[in-house]
Amino acid sequence: MSETLPVELLGPPALPADHDPLADGILMAHQRAWLEDQSPLKIAAKGRRTGITYAEALDDTLIAATSRSGGGDNVYYIGDTKDKGLEFIRYVGHFARVVSKELAQVEEFLFEDQRDDGQTKHIAAYRVRFASGFQVVALSSRPANIRGLQGVVVIDEAAFHKDVGLVLDAVNALLIWGGRIRIISSHNGEDNAFNLLINDTRAGLYDYSIHHIPFFLAVQNGLYERVCLMRGWTPTADGKEEWLNKILRSYGPRTEARDEELGAIPRKSSGSYLPRALVQKAQQEGIPIIRWSKGESWYLDDKRLAEAKAWFKEHIEPLLDRLDPKRRTALGQDFARDGDLSVIDVAQAIDHTRWATAFQLEMRRIPFDVQQYVLFEILDRLPRMQRAALDARGNGQSHAEAAQQRFGVERVLCIKATQQWYAAAFPEYRAALEDRSWILPAGEDVIADHRLAVLVRGFPTVSDDHVKGSDGEQRHGDSMIASLLAHHASQAEAEEYAYRPALPAATGSARDRFMRDDDDFDTGHGSFARDLRGGF
Known part of the structure; x- marks a missing residue:
């Protein structure tokens, strides 16, 4: 059963009620570049907390609020955790009220996932519905039939999804019906399917538009000042240096982890033991x-x-x-x-x-x-x-x-x-x-x-x-x-011992009997005789 909750109760606590993402000084350059890119296929390889999910939520709000004739569409957000989906839909609910001026409500409901074999599974989901007739849906887990989703599909933290390769294979089928695909993730090793997709795109095998957004680019574009704005701090040069050093020192000697999570550089020694x-x-x-x-x-x-x-x-x-x-x-x-x-x-x-x-x-x-x-x-x-x-x-x-x-x-x-x-x-x-x-x-x-x-x-x-x-x-x-x-x-030799009884004198010498054809010896001894012939 769906439960409708007022958007105010689900609004992100970090955003003030009058927070306007389109106001001067809010969006950073890399966020604007992501919004302005209208490619049907987009990839963001990012450092952590660089604001791309925020920008995507704004873009999706504007898409869902637009009429069909104006290019509006449904949006499906698939995060790697349930909490990510809830955070995303809270942003959409806030932007719907502030930017689109809609009295939108966030709803919690069960999404019916129709599998290819006809079986149905219900997934907990959140959505915001717009006057245009479109909706933004955040799913708590990956649907089995991603191909059944029509519209804009957003895969967030794709490199950390279970069966990430299957997810990426499935979303490509959406293009047949004019769908748009947004793949956003920090890296999870150079052998991960997310990084392989980027490499294949750079080699000309796919037509994704690639955005590389390391943490340090976000800092250059004003990330520290945005953090101060949200936290109510006063930005200073000393404060920025202290904030940045605290983040870098938290990684200690784990330089590969730091470069991957902040620098958007996939590390060679990923979780894979056999690359x-x-x-x-x-x-x-x-x-x-x-x-x-x-x-x-x-x-x-x-x-x-x-x-x-x-x-x-x-x-x-x-x-x-x-x-x-x-x-x-x-x-x-x-x-x-x-x-x-x-x-x-x-x-x-x-x-x-x-x-x-x-x-x-x-x-x-x-x-x-x-x-x-x-x-x-x-x-x-x-x-x-x-x-x-x-x-x-x-x-x-x-x-x-x-x-x-x-x-x-x-x-x-x-x-x-x-x-x-x-x-x-x-x-x-x-x-x-x-x-x-x-x-x-x-x-x-x-x-x-x-x-x-x-x-x-x-x-x-x-x-x-x-x-x-x-x-x-x-x-x-x-x-x-x-x-x-x-x-x-x-890795170890097996030793096997067998006992062969003495033969009666009437049958001839033991050597003569042993040198005969093995047919008699096979009887009752099965594979061991065959092993001897093979040189066991």
Whole structure:
């Protein structure tokens, strides 16, 4: 249910009731430049608190207050937090009253977000409606269907949105119906999709108008004097120096953070633990990535195992047959049943220190029993199988334990990835990528997965974020985790002992019997005999 509140109760406390943003000496030069730029696509790469959101709120108020014939339109503001949306709509409510002379009210309501699959979700939102028939809406969270928003769409602090790449991809579709896009953000690392969009625009791939607004430009344009005006201070030269030094000293030795947050310079050491350039360096063309997905209800199909066997024979057996029988092999699996991918990474040694992925298998919505069949068939056929490391968290625990029961604790590791395990495994994995002693398959999906390895309080871990893969569905670092597990499995030799009983004298010498064809020995011994032939 919508609740209408008087604009006075929601007005920004920092703005006096008679504050007029169009009065002389209020707008700074960079704010005026932003307002005067009427490009359909605009980007502001800014330092913090430089007043661009304020200027955007003023511009959006004027747009929504204008008739359709005059170029008016609806405006949708998407901030990275609910508080940002409320602050923005408070500015709009104030400007509507002071600039547009409208008795506008700020309303809190539920915004109906219609997803592509037909499902509906309701998002808390705030809006100001104008006599023109248009409105400014501030959403508390990112809608799933940004493409459904028609008008002016403002993405604030875009670099800090969850799934920022998906957000930026979605807003581009708005241009089809004449929409306008405003992307405003401080930086969040050079590998962030926001910075990549700016770089691609400068390279001529997009038509965004770029505004670079560092904190120091805002200071030059009168930011300190505006702060004094809002705070009721008297601006002085000494006061300005003290104010500026206090801000700069708050960063201490964190110069990269200072340059990023104030100077609008993306730092190299962002939250990403495995940067794009590092992953690209470790990639090699030609390594197969096999993708297998089924529908949600396939687990009820009585013929699923027969179908899986036929699929395995066609797609996986040829890859297993191509493995070098003289080289050591390791396997890692990041398990998932639905939602995320279940990925198996098979790697072979190149020499004593270097390994390369032989192939990756990505499975989506594959039932438990079919995944177990696939894993067991692969493990049974791997030459000189050193070890396998399997994800044993959540649903993966049963899957990993079954493999350990079948193949033994020496050959199958059940890994419950904790912060401590990541802290030990990730640095070794990163070092292997840096010196190319671990080779990855090529492709953007592999890069996107690896970029979800992040530093949190100085320790490497996996981000909670998801990214959209080349198949249009969600990924959560799945191939990266499978590769990390395979690398872990490759780092120590597995030892296996077997007992062969003495043979009766009537059958001939033991040496003669051992040198015969292995068919008799295979009986009852399964994969171990095959491992001996492969040189285990």
